[in-house]
Amino acid sequence: MVTVDGDIAVVQIDNPPVNALDRGVREALASALARVAADAAVRAVVIASAGRTFVAGADIGELERAAWSDGVGPDLHPLLAQVEDLAKPVVAAIHGTALGGGLELAMACHYRVAVESARLGLPEVTLGIIPGAEGTQRLPRLVGVEKALDMGLSGRPIPASDAHASGLVDQIVEGDLLAGATAFAREQLARGAPHPRTRDRSDKLGTPGQNAPAFAAARETARKTKPHIPAAALFIDAVEAAVTLPFDAGVRRERELSAESVRSEPCKALLHVFFAERAAAKVPDVTRDTPALPVNKVAIIGAGTMGGGIAMACANAGITVHLVDTTPAALDRGMDAVRRNYAASVKRGRLTEAAVAERLARITPQLDHKDFDEAEVVIEAVFESMELKQRVFAELNAVTRPGCVLATNTSTLDIDAIASVTSRPERVVGLHFFSPANVMRLLEIVRGGATSPDVVATALGLAKRLGKVGVVVRNLPGFVGNRMMFPYMYETQFLVEEGATPEQVDRVLTRWGMAMGMFAVDDMAGLDVAWRVRQELGHFRDPSVRRPLVADQLYAMGRYGQKTGSGWFRYSPDVGGGRTPIPDPEVLDLIARTATDAGITRREISDEEIEQRAIYALINEGVRVLADGGALRASDIDVVYVNGYGFPAWRGGPMFYADRVGLRSIYERIAEFHRELGPRWEPAPLLARLAHEGRTFRALDAELAERTAAPASA
Numbered sequence: 275m276v277t278v279d280g281d282i283a284v285v286q287i288d289n290p291p292v293n294a295l296d297r298g299v300r301e302a303l304a305s306a307l308a309r310v311a312a313d314a315a316v317r318a319v320v321i322a323s324a325g326r327t328f329v330a331g332a333d334i335g336e337l338e339r340a341a342w343s344d345g346v347g348p349d350l351h352p353l354l355a356q357v358e359d360l361a362k363p364v365v366a367a368i369h370g371t372a373l374g375g376g377l378e379l380a381m382a383c384h385y386r387v388a389v390e391s392a393r394l395g396l397p398e399v400t401l402g403i404i405p406g407a408e409g410t411q412r413l414p415r416l417v418g419v420e421k422a423l424d425m426g427l428s429g430r431p432i433p434a435s436d437a438h439a440s441g442l443v444d445q446i447v448e449g450d451l452l453a454g455a456t457a458f459a460r461e462q463l464a465r466g467a468p469h470p471r472t473r474d475r476s477d478k479l480g481t482p483g484q485n486a487p488a489f490a491a492a493r494e495t496a497r498k499t500k501p502h503i504p505a506a507a508l509f510i511d512a513v514e515a516a517v518t519l520p521f522d523a524g525v526r527r528e529r530e531l532s533a534e535s536v537r538s539e540p541c542k543a544l545l546h547v548f549f550a551e552r553a554a555a556k557v558p559d560v561t562r563d564t565p566a567l568p569v570n571k572v573a574i575i576g577a578g579t580m581g582g583g584i585a586m587a588c589a590n591a592g593i594t595v596h597l598v599d600t601t602p603a604a605l606d607r608g609m610d611a612v613r614r615n616y617a618a619s620v621k622r623g624r625l626t627e628a629a630v631a632e633r634l635a636r637i638t639p640q641l642d643h644k645d646f647d648e649a650e651v652v653i654e655a656v657f658e659s660m661e662l663k664q665r666v667f668a669e670l671n672a673v674t675r676p677g678c679v680l681a682t683n684t685s686t687l688d689i690d691a692i693a694s695v696t697s698r699p700e701r702v703v704g705l706h707f708f709s710p711a712n713v714m715r716l717l718e719i720v721r722g723g724a725t726s727p728d729v730v731a732t733a734l735g736l737a738k739r740l741g742k743v744g745v746v747v748r749n750l751p752g753f754v755g756n757r758m759m760f761p762y763m764y765e766t767q768f769l770v771e772e773g774a775t776p777e778q779v780d781r782v783l784t785r786w787g788m789a790m791g792m793f794a795v796d797d798m799a800g801l802d803v804a805w806r807v808r809q810e811l812g813h814f815r816d817p818s819v820r821r822p823l824v825a826d827q828l829y830a831m832g833r834y835g836q837k838t839g840s841g842w843f844r845y846s847p848d849v850g851g852g853r854t855p856i857p858d859p860e861v862l863d864l865i866a867r868t869a870t871d872a873g874i875t876r877r878e879i880s881d882e883e884i885e886q887r888a889i890y891a892l893i894n895e896g897v898r899v900l901a902d903g904g905a906l907r908a909s910d911i912d913v914v915y916v917n918g919y920g921f922p923a924w925r926g927g928p929m930f931y932a933d934r935v936g937l938r939s940i941y942e943r944i945a946e947f948h949r950e951l952g953p954r955w956e957p958a959p960l961l962a963r964l965a966h967e968g969r970t971f972r973a974l975d976a977e978l979a980e981r982t983a984a985p986a987s988a
């Protein structure tokens with residue numbers, strides 16, 4: 275761990291995969307520092323890390339244990355004091371990422387150098403906590419209050435160049451990091467100046483008066499963007515303490531606020547989501563040894579909205595794309611949409627013209643199958659029709675190389691039926707992207723009956739490369755996300771037939787935390803799309819099943835939602851660019867008439883009933899998905915809903931939320947609905963069992979993880 279180069283000691287942290295500061299690292303670092311402090315031959319110290327990154331933070335596992343017990347997280351203070359008080363200059367040498375506790379460690383060093391590609395940040399608030407290792411006190415001292423507030427509230431890491439410009443990093447190292455860091459340490463020794471302690475600085479802190487506008491603006495941002503995450507406001511309070519209190523008192527205040535954040539309910543949920551997203555990549559028969567194809571070239575069939583979005587996602591990740599359609603007009607339309615999307619990113623300052631040119635150059639629009647034999651993955655994104663998809667797959671079978679992964683972007687169709695027209699069903703997989711495909715993080719990876727483990731590994735690798743979370747799901751109708759969405763959607767439609775309004779339902783759901791209300795979602799996705807899916811999945815073939823009565827009528831009236839200017843709501847180009855739902859009296863009349871004709875007694879419906887019927891419908895179907903093996907674990911369902919359906923991450927996903935309410939109470943309410951509202955509310959048997967046994971989905975997942983612990987992820 276410690277190597278000595280002349281009079282410079284290099285202390286290297288080596289704790290794969292991301293050098294988290296767990297207890298072992300803290301102890302080893304403390305004893306290494308004690309040794310170099312005592313070694314008279316050593317005049318300066320470099321702290322660096324082995325492997326792919328500097329230090330990605332405190333051990334989030336330790337924090338999670340604290341969140342579920344007394345709220346007291348790992349104590350990094352003695353270590354940081356040891357670093358900062360060392361009588362020899364200490365230089366942090368940063369590559370990869372310095373995040374959370376990693377950046378806090380670096381800020382306790384006297385100097386920081388970094389390679390150009392490094393990124394530095396305090397992402398704690400996104401985990402529902404605040405920096406608890408003096409980061410709220412040191413960051414404003416180094417970069418000023420405004421920048422510190424922005425970094426901590428957004429949680430977004432900044433590039434090394436930005437960190438250098440704002441004073442967080444002292445030097446950017448070109449070439450070998452250790453050589454550069456050692457040379458930098460020697461320069462500081464040669465200067466002979468006393469080495470600076472961040473805690474002693476106040477030149478960038480300003481006065482409370484000067485900072486008042488920055489704190490007010492930050493509080494407003496926190497209120498607007500993270501109203502349900504207490505850590506956001508607590509973080510601002512902690513930074514304020516840096517301005518108003520001496521360093522040690524500020525640290526004490528940070529400690530109190532940190533414990534408060536760790537004990538909060540959203541913190542448990544957000545930590546759950548962090549680990550759930552990583553667990554999703556673990557599939558029992560996909561091990562580290564499963565050979566995944568490196569994906570550098572992809573062909574996409576269909577240049578429509580989905581195909582174009584997938585092409586952008588791939589091009590953004592540095593993958594070469596062949597984008598195919600059948601007519602020059604379709605291809606032009608598709609490429610125009612891609613160009614327009616990129617132009618909007620430039621306008622918003624998210625991308626430079628040069629970056630866009632580079633990405634566009636990766637996409638080759640074409641009408642034929644030229645160079646298809648070079649693609650590692652082909653993604654079909656044509657219209658949702660089995661006949662059409664089968665025709666495309668029969669062609670792909672002929673023009674791609676044998677090992678190529680043949681993927682279909684479908685939200686409803688049977689993967690095995692599509693695979694059956696090829697000579698290699700084991701190479702076929704579903705990749706269910708969510709619209710807009712270049713933005714949404716979720717990728718449902720649908721495993722057919724024959725899909726081989728290496729194809730699943732390739733799909734998981736591709737998801738990661740695209741910056742998405744891949745969740746492996748079984749080939750059952752609707753997969754996971756849409757299967758659960760329909761009972762939820764129908765329940766909201768029954769609620770309006772019984773007396774609620776679409777506006778009331780959507781207000782209740784968005785207040786509860788959903789990104790959008792169910793009716794607004796239906797209008798956005800298209801009532802024609804939902805109609806087609808209803809036919810495809812045959813939801814109401816059984817006449818004894820209660821059928822929602824209004825959606826079909828709106829469909830027949832050509833009210834497809836946003837794209838036709840009306841659906842459940844009205845849309846006007848003058849209101850929110852045609853995207854803001856406006857309640858429509860015509861729809862309210864239609865609902866009332868339809869309900870009366872059907873003999874439904876209309877009544878006032880409470881917000882509580884709306885919330886429970888909507889969310890519990892989602893949960894009950896989620897339990898069935900789990901019991902059918904539709905998802906590998908309950909937390910995968912949470913990942914699907916948080917990343918693809920606007921479920922609030924701070925509630926942890928539908929299954930985690932159910933655990934927190936208590937499965938017994940959820941079960942009893944669903945059983946009541948069953949008695950009052952009929953057979954669609956029959957409690958899922960697994961829910962009944964867990965409720966009676968007093969168990970949770972979280973415990974069920976933990977047992978499963980233990981049983982399948984041996985093989986590691988892709």
Ligand code: 3H9
Nearest residue numbers: 292294330331332333334347373374375397405406407552
């Ligand atoms: C903090 O620091 C609090 C402080 O203020 C102090 C309080 C007292 N700990 O994401 P990947 C695991 S809070 C434990 O797939 P990538 C992860 O679970 C922390 N484990 O890799 C996974 O395990 P497995 C603030 C961690 O290359 C494996 O590493 N820091 C931690 O795509 C690979 O992870 C953050 O929030 C951790 N800190 O991305 C940073 N980090 O293989 C969180 C990762 O068993 N981390 N693991 O499933 C990240 O953002 C990404 O992991 C990173 C690498 C960008 C670093």
